[in-house]
Amino acid sequence: MRIATWNVNSLNVRLPHVLQWLQQAAPDVLCLQELKLEDHKFPRAELEAAGYQVAFTGQKTYNGVAILSRQPLEDIQYNLPNLPDEQRRLVAATVGGLRIVCGYFPNGQALGSEKYPYKLGWLNALHDWLQGELQRYPALALLGDYNIAPADLDVHDPKAWEGQVLVSPPEREAYQRLLALGLTDAYRHLQPDTEKAFTWWDYRMNGFRRNLGLRIDHILLSAPALDKLTACDIDREPRTWERPSDHTPVWAELQA
DNA sequence: ATGGCCGAGCGCCTCGGA
Numbered sequence: 001m002r003i004a005t006w007n008v009n010s011l012n013v014r015l016p017h018v019l020q021w022l023q024q025a026a027p028d029v030l031c032l033q034e035l036k037l038e039d040h041k042f043p044r045a046e047l048e049a050a051g052y053q054v055a056f057t058g059q060k061t062y063n064g065v066a067i068l069s070r071q072p073l074e075d076i077q078y079n080l081p082n083l084p085d086e087q088r089r090l091v092a093a094t095v096g097g098l099r100i101v102c103g104y105f106p107n108g109q110a111l112g113s114e115k116y117p118y119k120l121g122w123l124n125a126l127h128d129w130l131q132g133e134l135q136r137y138p139a140l141a142l143l144g145d146y147n148i149a150p151a152d153l154d155v156h157d158p159k160a161w162e163g164q165v166l167v168s169p170p171e172r173e174a175y176q177r178l179l180a181l182g183l184t185d186a187y188r189h190l191q192p193d194t195e196k197a198f199t200w201w202d203y204r205m206n207g208f209r210r211n212l213g214l215r216i217d218h219i220l221l222s223a224p225a226l227d228k229l230t231a232c233d234i235d236r237e238p239r240t241w242e243r244p245s246d247h248t249p250v251w252a253e254l255q256a
Numbered sequence: 257a258t259g260g261c262c263g264a265g266c267g268c269c270t271c272g273g274a
Contacts, residue, residue, distance in 0.1 A: 009273085010263055034273085036264070061264050062272075107274060115272095147274070166274060200274070203261035214274075246262075246274080 001096065001254045002026065005143035005217055006238075007033040007104070007200075007247035011064070014245055015043050021238055022050050027251060028070050029095055031102035031143045032056075035064030035088075042066070057088045065091045065102050065144070083125035090126075092133070098225060098254070099137030101130075103144035108165040116165065119147070123174035130181055139224040142183060145247065146218050148175045150185065153195060154215035166216060183220040186232040186252045199234055200247045208239055219252045228254040 004027040008014040011032065022030065035042070035058045042056050047068055057078045058064035065088060067073060073093040080090055092101040103126065108119035134140055148171045152158035161167045179185070191197065198213025207213060221229060232252040239248040 013263070034263095107272080109272080109274085145274095164274090202274070205260060207261090216274075243262095 001028045001256060002251055003029040003141055003143065004249050004251035005031040005219060006249040007145040007217060007245060009034050009245040011035040011043065012037055013243065015046060017238055017241060019046065019050055021249060025235060025251065029100055030068040032066040033104035033145045035066060036061055037064060055091055055093050057091055059088045063088045063104055065089060065104050067091055067093050067100055067102050069095045071096050080125050080129050082129050083122065094137065097139060099133065099140040101140065101142045103142065105145060105147045107147050110165055111168060120170055120174060127177050134181060134222060138222060140222040141225055142220040145216060147216055148172065149214045149216050150175050156212045166214060178220060182222055184226050186219040186221050186229055190232050197234055199250055203246055217247055217250050219250055225254060230255055
């Protein structure tokens with residue numbers, strides 16, 4: 001079973017990219033973030049024609065998440081039940097016994113911004129909700145755009161980024177608290193030392209060509225899911241396509 | 257050189273992203 005995550009930065013613009021990647025990467029499950037469209041504009045017919053069932057929750061202009069799956073999606077949940085919030089940032093469903101949680105974590109904007117405590121609060125609510133979720137679903141994968149680079153190894157220029165949003169100690173501590181629930185970073189589990197392995201590059205400054213990026217999109221696995229992990233990688237190819245998202249897909253292969 | 261790029265919105269500038 002191949003599972004994947006991709007922040008598409010507008011599904012309106014990126015639907016052709018998504019269809020192309022579904023065809024060539026053939027994931028069983030693909031989690032999408034930053035749909036930037038309302039539910040009535042979700043391209044359900046096109047994705048179903050490609051062989052995928054869909055669960056999604058969106059809003060105009062901002063946020064929005066979806067799970068695409070070849071197998072049926074069961075027990076679908078929208079948003080964090082313990083956090084009243086207008087922002088559409090989470091959808092979860094069970095696929096073949098594996099609990100899939102798709103999240104678009106808040107960016108935080110800047111440490112002095114009111115969006116920063118919102119981010120930390122969201123992370124805290126996610127943590128608390130996951131505790132119960134892991135009890136109900138021991139085999140669980142948390143995929144998405146975390147907007148956190150867990151370690152300096154995940155940052156192209158740690159000195160320039162030091163103390164900024166996406167790498168600040170409180171965010172990294174919140175990320176570590178997720179790991180403390182029994183989750184493991186699939187990519188780092190298999191590639192503990194790989195440098196300059198990024199999932200996002202700024203549109204500006206020729207960021208991608210110069211590989212000035214961050215690793216902020218992740219797949220975290222609970223122990224029963226980690227036992228089945230055989231491969232995990234970042235697919236940089238879609239970032240080379242015409243009019244790309246600033247993020248590129250991350251995928252993991254789990255034994256059946 | 258602290259900017260540069262994108263996408264969306266009732267657009268011709270602003271906001272948010274990361």
